[in-house]
Amino acid sequence: MSNEPSRAYITKKILQRRYGRLLKWRKPVVHNIRGPFHPDVFDGFAFDVALSIRVCEETLQDLTDEEFFERFDLRGEVSNETHILSERLTLAELKAVFQQEPVWFAGGFGVEGREADVQHWARMQRWSLDEAVALSIGYEPYGDLLDGADGMPVQNDVLAYYYKRRALIEDNFDWGGEASPRKNCVSDVVRWFDQVVLDVPQQLLAAADKYHALGIGKKSKLGCSSSADDKPLDPRERSTMLKMIIALAMKGYGYDPSAERSPTPTEIESEMNLLGLGINLDTIRKHLRSGATLLDDEVFDNVRPSERIKKE
Known part of the structure; x- marks a missing residue:
């Protein structure tokens, strides 16, 4: 009778015991909304986790059946005292890797899946x-953002942006003290957001306006209609x-995202101007950079930009 099914089962238990939730960990998708934007900040950790799991799997596969079943029980735990020390060292090494996991922000x-439910919060x-x-x-409140984040990797400018935004809002309202914190009226806070032209999600302003009759929607600077097509894009859109x-850009203009300098943004700007759709050059560059971050590494390596499509 083959031992493969039971060995595969035990291997699964070993991996679950060693890696836990990180077996299903996937690199977060970061969108450029407001504040600093570093879409590659999780790359190193993603590589380390994938490499560690692969090495672990290959090491287990290299054991003979006799070595494997002599070392592990059905729960994936070390059953032989002579191997307990080496297993502890393995777990200690993995713990050191896991402690390098960047915090979600x-x-x-602008992390996909962390978007604020503005309709819910605007009803408060x-x-x-x-x-x-x-x-x-623009993210869903989870209590104090920094709880449990001490010592975990995070870009300094992200923290600086958070502290600056927090200090600004804290300074303009009475939030009480640590012993007796208080809340402020949603209508007062949102009116202040609008009054000082703070960079906040337009969906939040619109929802608060709807539920609290603030009248701020009547002051739209762009004169946009309220049709469904004019709603701000959610992260997936x-x-x-x-x-x-x-x-x-790549297939129509021959844009190469890996090039240090590219004439493509200027070409796009010129053609937009000819159509009467002027867009700032920096904005074009920003959107091209943001789009390039969505390319899979394999696609990026194998798909090269085409020559620009010739005009008739």
């Missing part, structure tokens, strides 16, 4: 300071838009 606050009557800061940036932009 390490590369910026009062917000705490932590809630107001989180919603003003924005990701789709950026994919279209980078595909058209």
